Amino acid sequence: MALPIINSIASWILKKRIHDMELFLKYPNEVQEELLHNLLDTAKDTLLGIKYDFASINSYRAFAERVPVSTYEDLEPLIEQTRRGEQNVFWPTAIKWFAKSSGTTNAKSKFIPVSPEALEDCHYKAGKDMLCLYLNNNEESQLFTGKSLRLGGSKQLYEDNNSIFGDLSAILIDNMPFWAEFSSTPSNKTSLMGEWETKLTAIVNETINENVTSFAGVPSWMMVLLNRIMETTGKENLLEVWPNLEVYFHGGVSFEPYRSQYQNIIPKGDFKYYEIYNASEGFFAIQDSNYSNDLLLMLDYGIFYEFIPMDTFGTDRQRVIPLSEVEMNKNYAVVITTNAGLWRYMVGDTVRFTSLSPYRIRITGRTKHYINVFGEELMVENTDKALAKACEQTGAEVRDYTVAPIFMEGKEKGAHEWIIEFKAQPENTEAFRNALDLALQSVNSDYEAKRYNNMTLNKLVLNVARPKLFYDWLKEQDKLGGQHKIPRLSNERNYLEQLKALQVEDSSMA
Known part of the structure; x- marks a missing residue:
């Protein structure tokens, strides 16, 4: 069958889903309420369902009062039971797959359960919806006349009990x-290779002669691959390799620090960038229009959402609210209940709503990834925006980058200390430092107030990282590639x- 015909048929099949989405767009809170009752009914005979008497819960308020908000550490004993072969612990369907995720806040590995329902009704459904x-926004797309380049992680078999885990x-x-492998590159065998450098070479060799029309993966690691x-x-530029490139589906980290780099290597005015919000725990939101930074919260993937206002998070005033009570432009920690048996689970991400009809969000950071030592409430969204401004000016x-506080000592005021690895260094580092400090003040009024006349905070300290410093640090942590x-x-x-x-150690060895 000719490729254009395949493209037309695939587009027609996928776009039929638009009509299904209209239900949760029109009745979002009703869809979420019904979903919660279905989850409770499905899991009522599990160990957890019996413990909290899911069968008698008939309202959101009863659910919120009876079932506690949980972290991974709270659920770990139940997850370990399942990994040892016990079933019907927190979800009735047999679970043998676990997404291994150490995240960025804890060296200890997490094993997130992935049920058959989570695979089919959440992750795969979301991939089709993406x-x-x-396609609904780009009628002339020729996406399926070529292949999608995917950059994923590696898989291992957990041999003690035959449960399987990996990225x-x-x-x-x-x-x-x-x-599905026919429309993707590289092959499954190459995609699942473990050793990053070997895998990188194999992916390059397999993909350079393909007709790649799209690619998908984490921006930082995808950039490493594309440069190679x-x-x-x-x-x-990439268009000389793949002239039919249309779109990059990205997620995992903020795209803002990388946007100009992608635009440089893909010099095509109508090239599209589509952001997705997914994690080991579920697939949550998808950019639903061209050239937008807002993500549509997907409400029919077997995930029930709750939110903790960040101004109460971790305090004795902490409160949890359903989707129907959220407000615009406030930071919230995300709490989910899923069709893989995660009950009122804190994902660790923070979001803010940019629209309530429909519900659209932007990811603002992590509950553990912010700086508030001096009352500045600095979020990743702030630092990414400020960096983009400073880069544009210089x-x-x-x-890559990371930031930490310099704590007050005696009469010495505090500050923020940055270490930045540049792909293209500014001509004048001090000018970049000034631009970054001013940009931070422009995007965060609390930081600006603390910086006023050096009242609480001195100007930020900037360290320029040697080439590959962050790469070498990740290698030491055994976190190269994939979703790290x-x-x-x-x-x-x-x-x-x-x-x-590590920077000093390298200098002493030079």
Whole structure:
């Protein structure tokens, strides 16, 4: 069958889903309420369902009063029971897959349960919806005349009890129907390779002669791959390698620090960037229009949402609210109940709503990734925006960064200390430092107030990282490739001190 015909048929099938989305767009809170009751009914005979008597819960208020908000540490004993082979603990369907995620806040590995329902009704459904929304907005798309370049993680078999764990992306690849591989590159075998450098070379060799029309992956690691592709081919930009490129589906870290770099290597005015919000725990939101920074919260993936206002988070005033009570432009911690048996689980992400009809969000950071030592309430969204402004003003390009507080000592005021690895260094580092400090003040009024006349905070301290410093740090942590991320902000100095020590160690060996 000719490729254009395949493209037309695939587009038609995917776009039929638009009509299904209209239900949760029109009745979002009713859809969420019904979903909660279905989850409770499905799990009422599990160990957890019996403990909290899910069968008698008939309202959201009863659910919120009876079932506690939980962290991974709270649920870990139940998850370990399931990993040892027990079933019907927190979800009735047998669970053998676990998404291994150490995150960026804890060295200890987390094993997030992935049920058959989570695979089919959340992750795979979301993948189709991502394509559906893109195609609905781009009628002339020729997406399926070529292949999608995917960059995922690696998979291992947990041999003690035959449960299987790996990066979520690897679990998805391993469970996809055989025909899905025909529209993707590289092959499943290459996608699931473990050793990053070997895998990178294999991906380059497999993909450079394909007709790639889209790619998907975490911006930081995808940029490493794309730079390697251009080095290998000797081309000046990606369009010389893949002239039919249309769209990049990205998620995992903020795109803002990388946007100019992608625009440089893909010099195409109508090239599309579509953001997605997914995690090991579920797929939550998708950009639903071209050239937008807002993500549509997807309400029919078997996930019930609650939110904790960040101004009460972690305090004795902490409160949890349903979707129907959220307000615009406030930061919230995300709490989810899922069709994989995570009950009132704190994901660790923070979001703010940019629209309430329909519900659209922007990701603002992590509940543990912010700096508020001096009352400045600095979020990752702030630092990403400020960096983008400073780069635009100075011609710099940032590869990676992390920030930590400099604590007050005696009469000495505090400050923020940055370590930034540049892809393109600014001509004048001091000018960049000034631009960044002013940009931070422009995007965060609390930071601006603390910086006023150096009242509480001195001007930020800037360390320029040597090339590959963050790469080497991740390698030391055994976190190369896949979905691993650099911790951007911390109220403590441990990440920053480790990076500075590695920088000094390298200098002494030179």
